[in-house]
Amino acid sequence: MTDILDEQVVERDFTARSVEEQNDFMAQTWCNTCLEVDLGMKNPKEFESKDRVWIEGECLKCGQPTITEIVEEDE
Numbered sequence: 001m002t003d004i005l006d007e008q009v010v011e012r013d014f015t016a017r018s019v020e021e022q023n024d025f026m027a028q029t030w031c032n033t034c035l036e037v038d039l040g041m042k043n044p045k046e047f048e049s050k051d052r053v054w055i056e057g058e059c060l061k062c063g064q065p066t067i068t069e070i071v072e073e074d075e
Contacts, residue, residue, distance in 0.1 A: 007049040007051075008049060009049050010047065011046065012046040012047060012048050012053070014045060014055065022044070025055050026044055027040050029041050029059070031061065032064075032066070033059065033062050034059060034062050039059055039061045040060040041057030041068070042057055042058050042060055043057050044056070044057040046070075053069070053070040054068060054069045054070060055068045055070065
């Protein structure tokens with residue numbers, strides 16, 4: 001198991017993604033506070049570590065942090 005505290009986290013440029021991709025990631029969310037899907041997020045920031053890529057933002061409904069993990073597929 002990876003120790004999250006030891007993860008080297010790097011912020012990525014979310015705006016480097018296509019506008020379509022940005023909109024999809026900001027719309028297709030899960031909020032652990034609201035317990036609802038696709039409420040959307042604002043203020044997205046993208047991060048990566050050795051094993052994963054994710055976007056953190058704020059739920060449009062309640063304003064609490066929401067995280068969307070991205071699975072990047074090889075083309």
